[in-house]
Amino acid sequence: MSRALPFLVALLVLLAWWALSLTQPEILLPGPMQVLEAGWTGRVRLGTGLLNTALSSLGGLAIASGIGLGGATLFLRFSWLERAFYPYALFMQTVPIIAIAPVLVVWLGYGASVALCTAAIVCFFPILSSANAGLSSPSRSEVELLQLYGASWTQTLIKLRLPRALPTVLAGYRSAVGLSVIGAIVGEFVGATGDPVSLGYLVISSSRSADTATTFAAVCASAVLAGILFATVRAIEGWAIGAWHGHS
Amino acid sequence: MYAVRFQDLSFTWPNGEALCSGLDMVVQPGEILALVGPSGCGKSTLLRLAAGLLAPSSGSVERPKGEQAFVFQKPTLLPWRTLQENVALPLELVGRSDPAAVIEVLELVGLAEHATKLPVTLSGGMQMRASLARALVTQPELVLLDEAFSALDGLTRRRLHLAFLEIWRAKGFSVLMVTHDLDEALWLADRVVVLEGPPVRLKQVVQVELDRPRAREQLHTPAFGAQLQGLERLL
Ligand SMILES: Nc1ncnc2c1ncn2[C@@H]1O[C@H](COP(=O)(O)OP(=O)(O)OP(=O)(O)O)[C@@H](O)[C@H]1O
Numbered sequence: 176m177s178r179a180l181p182f183l184v185a186l187l188v189l190l191a192w193w194a195l196s197l198t199q200p201e202i203l204l205p206g207p208m209q210v211l212e213a214g215w216t217g218r219v220r221l222g223t224g225l226l227n228t229a230l231s232s233l234g235g236l237a238i239a240s241g242i243g244l245g246g247a248t249l250f251l252r253f254s255w256l257e258r259a260f261y262p263y264a265l266f267m268q269t270v271p272i273i274a275i276a277p278v279l280v281v282w283l284g285y286g287a288s289v290a291l292c293t294a295a296i297v298c299f300f301p302i303l304s305s306a307n308a309g310l311s312s313p314s315r316s317e318v319e320l321l322q323l324y325g326a327s328w329t330q331t332l333i334k335l336r337l338p339r340a341l342p343t344v345l346a347g348y349r350s351a352v353g354l355s356v357i358g359a360i361v362g363e364f365v366g367a368t369g370d371p372v373s374l375g376y377l378v379i380s381s382s383r384s385a386d387t388a389t390t391f392a393a394v395c396a397s398a399v400l401a402g403i404l405f406a407t408v409r410a411i412e413g414w415a416i417g418a419w420h421g422h423s
Numbered sequence: 424m425y426a427v428r429f430q431d432l433s434f435t436w437p438n439g440e441a442l443c444s445g446l447d448m449v450v451q452p453g454e455i456l457a458l459v460g461p462s463g464c465g466k467s468t469l470l471r472l473a474a475g476l477l478a479p480s481s482g483s484v485e486r487p488k489g490e491q492a493f494v495f496q497k498p499t500l501l502p503w504r505t506l507q508e509n510v511a512l513p514l515e516l517v518g519r520s521d522p523a524a525v526i527e528v529l530e531l532v533g534l535a536e537h538a539t540k541l542p543v544t545l546s547g548g549m550q551m552r553a554s555l556a557r558a559l560v561t562q563p564e565l566v567l568l569d570e571a572f573s574a575l576d577g578l579t580r581r582r583l584h585l586a587f588l589e590i591w592r593a594k595g596f597s598v599l600m601v602t603h604d605l606d607e608a609l610w611l612a613d614r615v616v617v618l619e620g621p622p623v624r625l626k627q628v629v630q631v632e633l634d635r636p637r638a639r640e641q642l643h644t645p646a647f648g649a650q651l652q653g654l655e656r657l658l
């Protein structure tokens with residue numbers, strides 16, 4: 176019964192949406208069937224857009240992972256680096272991405288690289304901060320245990336800190352993947368030319384031509400993308416830490 | 424000869440508070456020495472000084488060359504490693520691999536059939552025994568125990584005491600242990616050092632008058648009762 180609850184909610188929302196759409200003109204609120212229809216008609220463009228936005232999100236995640244995980248490891252090794260740079264990483268987090276995107280267009284020109292950068296920027300901080308917290312999460316006795324047997328810094332990192340950090344880092348990725356999709360789409364709003372086509376571009380262009388059903392279809396596609404990325408992180412969590420984390 | 428010797432040992436925390444100053448203490452080879460004292464007096468810190476995890480501010484901590492092992496109050500097993508991988512960790516860190524030695528110590532603590540299980544699937548007592556096995560795998564000459572038995576229920580604790588005494592008799596290592604349980608101190612140790620502080624000072628050293636090997640019946644003799652009362656009065 177409790178497993179069915181989320182589906183029940185989805186069904187109710189769909190019903191409510193459908194009922195409400197009957198009272199409104201399509202250009203304001205298309206119904207579920209109209210959105211499906213628009214999605215089917217534009218399936219090639221939507222599919223290609225989904226793929227390109229996915230590439231920008233994943234590329235951004237990869238860049239942010241490199242800098243975030245590498246940065247957290249350096250912070251651990253050299254604490255003065257952390258004191259020097261962490262405040263700015265935190266500050267960067269507070270600058271709205273929508274304000275940065277036009278600057279990126281100036282620097283990078285129109286195209287997918289803007290989306291790649293905005294995706295990387297928005298998901299960088301959760302990765303850095305979760306890795307930073309995770310790497311210093313071993314207890315004092317765990318650290319002393321390794322110290323007692325003469326473990327080197329690298330041994331302590333590999334045998335203790337990295338595995339210990341996994342639950343925290345993966346929790347960070349749970350929010351980072353959703354943010355990367357948001358970042359990519361914001362980048363596409365501002366910087367995409369429509370060639371190659373992307374979800375952000377589809378949302379903007381269809382809403383400008385009052386094709387609200389296609390806008391909805393593109394929004395749904397981006398939700399599907401975020402959902403797939405999120406589910407992937409959950410699957411990795413189950414595989415990597417499920418056997419030992421959260422039991423005691 | 425000594426297993427550990429504190430000579431004129433002083434240790435000051437970074438905030439300027441002194442943990443101890445001019446402390447002298449010796450653990451004899453092969454003996455079990457128990458430290459007892461009020462909470463916060465500095466027992467764990469003395470153990471960490473003995474292990475070399477902390478460096479003295481002045482004076483010296485001397486240990487003959489040889490393996491040492493530390494058993495923490497919590498089992499401190501790495502949860503992503505199976506029991507045998509946990510026990511093998513000390514060997515692994517110095518680039519050794521000795522599966523026979525790992526199985527031998529797991530047998531010693533009665534966990535051989537659980538070797539491939541993850542710690543989360545074991546009870547607290549079993550985890551503590553695994554932690555003991557890990558300490559023994561390097562054939563240490565000195566074993567440091569920081570309230571190693573205190574988190575266990577009474578029955579499990581008694582069993583582990585007996586198992587520990589047997590292993591100690593067979594292997595002949597020296598033991599420096601901290602406990603807040605006077606019964607346990609008398610029952611296991613050759614000498615009990617009563618501490619006060621902070622800053623930590625030796626209040627009294629009590630020679631335990633119980634024969635070895637120890638038997639459960641000794642716990643109920645008048646001699647044991649008298650020693651226990653003596654210790655209680657000191658604290
Ligand atoms: N980093 C520190 N800086 C200053 N004082 C400290 C620090 N760490 C511990 N202390 C102090 O040192 C004293 C000894 O601590 P320790 O843990 O050795 O006590 P203990 O005898 O093992 O206590 P317990 O029986 O509760 O385990 C305590 O009074 C504590 O407040």
Ligand SMILES: [Mg+2]
Pocket residue numbers: 466467468569
């Ligand atoms: Mg203590």
